[in-house]
Amino acid sequence: xxxxxxxxxxxxxxxxxxxxxxxxxxxxxxxxxxxxxxxxxxxxxxxxxxxxxxxxxxxxxxxxxxxxxxxxxxxxxxxxxxxxxxxxxxxxxxxxxxxxxxxxxxxxxxxxxxxxxxxxxxxxxxxxxxxxxxxxxxxxxxxxxxxxxxxxxxxxxxxxxxxxxxxxxxxxxxxxxxxxxxxxxxxxxxxxxxxxxxxxxxxxxxxxxxxxxxxxxxxxxxxxxxxxxxxxxxxxxxxxxxxxxxxxxxxxxxxxxxxxxxxxxxxxxxxxxxxxxxxxxxxxxxxxxxxxxxxxxxxxxxxxxxxxxxxxxxxxxxxxxxxxxxxx
Amino acid sequence: xxxxxxxxxxxxxxxxxxxxxxxxxxxxxxxxxxxxxxxxxxxxxxxxxxxxxxxxxxxxxxxxxxxxxxxxxxxxxxxxxxxxxxxxxxxxxxxxxxxxxxxxxxxxxxxxxxxxxxxxxxxxxxxxxxxxxxxxxxxxxxxxxxxxxxxxxxxxxxxxxxxxxxxxxxxxxxxxxxxxxxxxxxxxxxxxxxxxxxxxxxxxxxxxxxxxxxxxxxxxxxxxxxxxxxxxxxxxxxxxxxxxxxxxxxxxxxxxxxxxxxxxxxxxxxxxxxxxxxxxxxxxxxxxxxxxxxxxxxxxxxxxxxxxxxxxxxxxxxxxxxxxxxxxxxxxxxxxxxxxxxxxxxxxxxxxxxxxxxxxxxxxxxxxxxxxxxxxxxxxxxxxxxxxxxxxxxxxxxxxxxxxxxxxxxxxxxxxxxxxxxxxxxxxxxxxxxxxxxxxxxxxxxxxxxxxxxxxxxxxxxxxxxxxxxxxxxxxxxxxxxxxxxxxxxxxxxxxxxxxxx
Numbered sequence: 147x148x149x150x151x152x153x154x155x156x157x158x159x160x161x162x163x164x165x166x167x168x169x170x171x172x173x174x175x176x177x178x179x180x181x182x183x184x185x186x187x188x189x190x191x192x193x194x195x196x197x198x199x200x201x202x203x204x205x206x207x208x209x210x211x212x213x214x215x216x217x218x219x220x221x222x223x224x225x226x227x228x229x230x231x232x233x234x235x236x237x238x239x240x241x242x243x244x245x246x247x248x249x250x251x252x253x254x255x256x257x258x259x260x261x262x263x264x265x266x267x268x269x270x271x272x273x274x275x276x277x278x279x280x281x282x283x284x285x286x287x288x289x290x291x292x293x294x295x296x297x298x299x300x301x302x303x304x305x306x307x308x309x310x311x312x313x314x315x316x317x318x319x320x321x322x323x324x325x326x327x328x329x330x331x332x333x334x335x336x337x338x339x340x341x342x343x344x345x346x347x348x349x350x351x352x353x354x355x356x357x358x359x360x361x362x363x364x365x366x367x368x369x370x371x372x373x374x375x376x377x378x379x380x381x382x383x384x385x386x387x388x389x390x391x392x393x394x395x396x397x398x399x400x401x402x403x404x405x406x407x408x409x410x411x412x413x414x415x416x417x418x419x420x421x422x423x424x425x426x427x428x429x430x431x432x433x434x435x436x437x438x439x440x441x442x443x444x445x446x447x448x449x450x451x452x453x454x455x456x457x458x459x460x461x462x463x464x465x466x467x468x469x470x471x472x473x474x
Numbered sequence: 475x476x477x478x479x480x481x482x483x484x485x486x487x488x489x490x491x492x493x494x495x496x497x498x499x500x501x502x503x504x505x506x507x508x509x510x511x512x513x514x515x516x517x518x519x520x521x522x523x524x525x526x527x528x529x530x531x532x533x534x535x536x537x538x539x540x541x542x543x544x545x546x547x548x549x550x551x552x553x554x555x556x557x558x559x560x561x562x563x564x565x566x567x568x569x570x571x572x573x574x575x576x577x578x579x580x581x582x583x584x585x586x587x588x589x590x591x592x593x594x595x596x597x598x599x600x601x602x603x604x605x606x607x608x609x610x611x612x613x614x615x616x617x618x619x620x621x622x623x624x625x626x627x628x629x630x631x632x633x634x635x636x637x638x639x640x641x642x643x644x645x646x647x648x649x650x651x652x653x654x655x656x657x658x659x660x661x662x663x664x665x666x667x668x669x670x671x672x673x674x675x676x677x678x679x680x681x682x683x684x685x686x687x688x689x690x691x692x693x694x695x696x697x698x699x700x701x702x703x704x705x706x707x708x709x710x711x712x713x714x715x716x717x718x719x720x721x722x723x724x725x726x727x728x729x730x731x732x733x734x735x736x737x738x739x740x741x742x743x744x745x746x747x748x749x750x751x752x753x754x755x756x757x758x759x760x761x762x763x764x765x766x767x768x769x770x771x772x773x774x775x776x777x778x779x780x781x782x783x784x785x786x787x788x789x790x791x792x793x794x795x796x797x798x799x800x801x802x803x804x805x806x807x808x809x810x811x812x813x814x815x816x817x818x819x820x821x822x823x824x825x826x827x828x829x830x831x832x833x834x835x836x837x838x839x840x841x842x843x844x845x846x847x848x849x850x851x852x853x854x855x856x857x858x859x860x861x862x863x864x865x866x867x868x869x870x871x872x873x874x875x876x877x878x879x880x881x882x883x884x885x886x887x888x889x890x891x892x893x894x895x896x897x898x899x900x901x902x903x904x905x906x907x908x909x910x911x912x913x914x915x916x917x918x919x920x921x922x923x924x925x926x927x928x929x930x931x932x933x934x935x936x937x938x939x940x941x942x943x944x945x946x947x948x949x950x951x952x953x954x955x956x957x958x959x960x961x962x963x964x965x966x967x968x969x970x971x972x973x974x975x976x
Contacts, residue, residue, distance in 0.1 A: 188519040189798070189805030194812060201523045215519070216881065218675025219657050226671040253662065257671050302930065308662040333929050334660050336922070339797045340741060346795070347616050349930050358811075362796060362818030435526060438814045473663055 175415055176209040181237045182405070185224025185245045187217045190337075191358065194439055195270060195403040196240035199423070202432040206422035213240075220309040221245020222256050229262045233408045235415035241265065241406035247455055249309040251462035253473045260455045264411040267423045268404035268446035268454075270436055272356040273376045274315050275386070277369040279345060282352075287319075287373050287392045290352060294320075294329050302331040302350040304341035308471070312341055314462060315354040315375070315399045317469055319389075322396045327469045345369065356401050357382070358440030375399050403441070404451060416448050476826070483831035486531050487838070495532045496835065499539020500842040504850060506540070507547015510557045510684065511876020514544030518805045530813040530828065535835050537809055541802050542594060542785055542839045545745055546847060549586040549778060553579060554857045555869045556691040557876075561679045562745035562781040564911050565753040567687055568634065569766060569773030574858070576769050580711040581719070583854055585771055586778045587847040588720055593731040593752075593779035594840045598786035600735055602833040605822070608739050608787060609794035615740050617930060618937045621923035622947035623740070624916055627747060629951050630754040632958035634908035636767060639962055642909045645900060649913030650920075652677055652893075659922045660929070672885040679746065680880050681890045682914050684873045689894025690901045692866045692873075699862040711855045723775045726756045730776045734783025741791050744800035745781040746915050752780015758954075763961065767908070786836055793817045793829055 182200060186192045193215060200211040216224035221244055228239035239246075246263070250256040276287065284290040294301050305312035313332060320329055333350050335341035338359050345353040346368060361382060363369045371386040375398055379388055389397040405419060426432050427445055436443050446454065466472040486492075499521070506517035517540045525533030548560030553570035566586055573582040601608055615623075628646075635642020655666045656676025667673040730752030737748035756776025757766045766773045788799030789806070796818035798804035810817050815828060822829050857865065877890040897907055931937035939945050 187801060187804065188515060188522075189801070189808035191808075193519075194808045197523050198526070198812070201526055213523075214882070219671070220662065223671060223675045255664065299932075308660075331929065331932070333926060335926075336659075336742060343613065343741065343795060343797050344616075347613050349616050359796070362816055362820050366819035366823075368819055435812055439811050440816070473661070 175235055175418065176207060178236065179210045179212055180207065180235065182211060182213050182240055183224050183228045183237065184213055184215045184240045185217065185221035185228065186215070186242065188215050191272075191356075191439065191441075192240055192242045192403055195436070195441065198432060198435045198439070199240075199269060199405070199426065202429050202435075203422055203426045206425040207419070220249040220253075220307055222249055222253075225249075225263070226257045228406075229258050229408050231408050233264075233410040233412070235407065235411060235419070237408070238266070238419070239263070239406045239408075241268075241402075241404045243401050243458070244310050246406060247458050248311060248314050248462055251459055252309050252314075252466040252471055255473065260452075260459045262409050264407040264409060264416060264448075265451040265455050266405040266407055266411075266416050266448055267420045268402050268444060268451050269423060269427060270403050270441035271444045272358060272401040272441050273374055273380065274311065274354050274399055274401065275357050275360050275364075275374045275383070276315075276319070276352065276354045276372045277345065277360050277364065278352045278372060279348065280368055280370055282370065284352070284372070285370075287387075287389070287394070290372065291319075291323050291325070294325060298325075298329045299331065301352065302333050303352045303354070304333050304335055304344040304350040305353075306336070306338045306341050307334050308332075308473075310338070311399060311401055312338060312353065312355055314465075315397070316352075317471065318399055318465065319354070319394065319397050321465055321469060322394050327471060356440075361440065373397075402444070402454075404446070420448050479826045480830050480834075483827040483829075483834055486827055486831040487535070487834055489531075491529070491532050492535045492835070493838070495528070495535040496539045496838050497842055499536040499541075500543045500839060500846050503540035503543030504547045504843075504846055507544040507559050508550045508850065509876070510551055510559050510688075510872050511680070511879035513560050513680065513880065514541060514548075514562075515801045515805065516880075517544055518802055522805060522809055525809050526812055530810070530815055531831055531835070533809050533813060534806065534832055535838070537806050538832070538835050539839045539842065541806065542782070542836065543843050543846070544802075545781055545785070546587060546590040546778070546843060547850075549590075549774075550583060550850060550854060553582045553586065553774075554854055555688075555865070557688045557869060557873060558680070558683050560745075561683060561915075562749050564683050564687070564746060565749035565777035565780070565908075566774055568753065568777070568908055569768070569770045570777075571687075571691075572767070572769035573771070573774070576712075577710045578712040578769065579854065579858060580713065580851065581715045581771060582774050583851040584715040585720075585723075585774045587844065587851060588715070589723075589727055589730075589775045589778040590782040590847075591840050591844050592727045593734060593783040594785055594843075595837065596728065596731045597735045597738065597783035598833055598836045598840075601739075601786035601790050602830065605790060605794070605829070608790040609822075612739050612741060612791040612795060612797070614943060616941075617923045617926040619941060619943045619947070620740060620742075621920070621927055622938065622944035622951070623736075624920045624923060626947045626951040626954065627751055627754075628912070628916055628920065629954040629958065630750050631909040631912050632955065632962075633754050633757050633763070634767060634906060634912065636904075636906045638904070639959070641903075641905045645905050645907065645909040646913040648896070648900075649910035650917040652682065652910075653914045653917030654921075659918065660925050670885060672883050675881070676918070677889055677893075677914075678877075678880050678886055679915065681877050681886045682893055683911060684877055685890040685893025686897040686907045686911055688869065688873045689891065690898040690907075692870050693894075693898050694901070695862050695866050699866070711858055719771065723772055726759070726772055726775045727779045729755050729759060730779035731783040734780040735787045737780075738784035738787035738799055739790055741797045741799050743919065744788075745784050747919070748784045749777045749781035750912050750915070752783070753777040755780075758957075767906075786833065789832060789836075793821055793832070794819065 548563035549566040551559040552563035552567035734748040
């Protein structure tokens with residue numbers, strides 16, 4: 147019986163492979179299922195975002211959308227795969243700030259820059275929030291920065307790996323506050339959730355992460371929020387000032403997700419997807435799921451999205467150079 | 475534990491939809507577990523989008539069913555065809571496959587099943603009754619504590635080295651070396667990737683396990699079958715496991731479950747180290763440690779108790795702190811978040827019924843696993859009747875397909891054959907494969923936690939002796955190392971005496 151199971155699997159595998167190898171000439175795009183590469187692990191927030199879109203976009207795009215993960219190297223592995231596929235619109239990527247912008251910005255060996263892919267549309271964003279433990283003596287951004295300045299190389303912060311938003315967010319703050327990377331010690335963890343655990347455990351002194359990861363701990367009184375990266379205060383955290391209010395408006399980093407295609411993706415396909423995404427984002431099913439996972443729905447079309455990515459890349463590449471964290 | 479709340483949570487799960495979801499999950503998990511290359515994580519990921527449309531309990535029932543069963547399912551192929559269906563089953567293979575070769579496959583399969591279910595129940599009871607303690611416990615383990623635990627676990631290598639410690643260390647050194655391929659965990663620079671982007675993610679564990687255990691077996695058995703020129707089959711499943719045999723190893727289930735539960739409650743370690751630790755503990759307490767690796771029932775019991783004991787406790791840091799214990803619990807967490815049940819410190823306060831209902835569902839899944847698993851054990855006899863000449867070429871196809879399927883990368887297939895040739899060469903020299911596998915699994919954890927600790931302490935080694943937990947584990951590691959050397963010395967001694975007398 148087991149053998150038959152396996153036989154069936156092979157049969158299914160072979161027929162799928164054959165189906166995939168068929169030429170894509172017939173009919174109008176799309177005439178077969180579309181794949182979305184998620185450059186990070188299953189179950190993470192980027193993965194969830196992709197899957198929520200995939201189950202909702204069927205009506206608007208007219209074909210099933212299948213999500214698969216290719217994780218590793220801060221997103222580099224999946225993105226290197228996603229940019230090198232045939233630009234026929236049948237393999238696209240779930241875009242994320244970490245893998246698509248921050249990783250290549252600080253790593254010249256990443257194998258790609260934003261020039262090597264085609265941004266289609268942003269679907270959602272997530273602000274960041276600076277947190278310290280509840281028993282921490284620092285009550286404000288000013289307190290924290292003063293302490294860092296007073297004893298350089300003493301305070302530590304946790305992050306989810308060099309090139310993650312957690313890593314860049316803090317460095318951005320240090321830079322605009324006129325400090326250097328030597329002022330605070332960066333302690334790497336595997337993923338954002340574990341870097342939050344590092345803060346809770348007292349291994350580090352501060353941490354900047356996306357709102358979703360922090361909100362529960364803030365509401366439970368385990369950590370204290372010092373600032374948020376949005377222009378206006380958040381409804382969820384009415385007492386927490388924005389970075390603009392505390393004098394560092396440049397710290398406006400936020401996580402985003404969207405759909406990105408390979409280089410040279412035809413304009414018709416880009417527009418078709420942009421329209422389909424816009425339509426899908428109006429669906430109640432999509433909105434409900436996205437707000438539940440804690441993201442804020444936010445549409446940005448191809449032109450605007452490309453502009454944001456290019457500007458961010460330039461800014462963070464420069465920042466990486468200035469801080470001496472650029473990997474050649 | 476509040477009994478009223480537990481009773482209320484019974485209400486949440488006693489619906490036919492929930493039970494059906496459990497059953498579907500268990501069957502799907504079993505299928506995936508016994509198919510090399512399809513791992514538990516892939517199975518839950520495929521099921522995840524469906525759960526978006528379910529009630530939270532139904533969704534979690536489906537995913538839990540897959541999670542629990544896939545861990546057991548992997549051991550079926552490990553025992554029958556020396557191919558770990560999932561990485562968790564590597565330790566089961568060490569004694570399970572020799573048992574199958576000796577015509578005792580049925581006992582091995584049944585032991586794996588009963589030990590899995592027993593450990594699952596024990597660890598879930600522990601997780602459920604002392605939920606708040608386990609929740610804070612996970613936070614007590616920082617980088618230096620986990621490092622000390624890993625150091626202790628590394629002494630397992632000596633236990634599975636067979637007759638020669640030196641050869642075991644050679645194998646372990648090779649495993650550590652291979653584990654360094656990929657991105658540096660701290661600075662993000664590439665190591666031994668030869669400019670290949672696909673290697674930046676490192677070698678996949680299943681690639682290494684299949685190369686190490688399955689390929690040499692295919693070569694050896696192929697040559698055997700070719701020389702014999704007759705139909706070669708194992709031919710028999712052997713007798714069933716008796717109740718007496720099951721109860722004899724009761725202390726083993728308990729000890730190895732305890733080890734597995736500990737690993738499970740700590741984020742980031744997962745089932746494979748737990749299986750090896752369970753195996754190791756079983757060997758340490760066994761009256762016949764020298765029989766391990768040659769087809770010892772207790773070895774299967776230890777390994778399977780170890781990896782299945784992870785399930786219950788792994789849910790605790792996930793639900794109480796929002797920190798998933800392994801990649802599969804990370805997907806479970808994703809499912810909870812989508813249903814608006816954000817795991818974290820507020821979940822238990824706001825929704826204790828839900829938390830307990832998850833544990834109750836785990837029991838339901840384990841009972842279903844027992845039933846479905848028993849059916850699979852009966853079906854496994856088809857495998858032993860297939861002649862080697864046909865069976866092992868088919869296994870080769872599956873090993874290749876499976877390795878490709880994990881990440882969809884040809885580099886993985888090439889590496890798998892590379893490791894396979896290395897594994898075969900090691901085998902001809904009598905260098906054991908198990909220390910290689912353990913070193914490969916623990917190597918990255920060892921490096922990462924060590925370097926992270928030193929970043930936290932800014933270079934001072936004192937951090938490793940600054941907490942009671944890390945000191946305890948380091949002392950245990952020393953004791954374990956000394957005991958191993960003594961054991962080897964004594965065994966060598968008696969062998970020498972025997973030779974003298976002869």
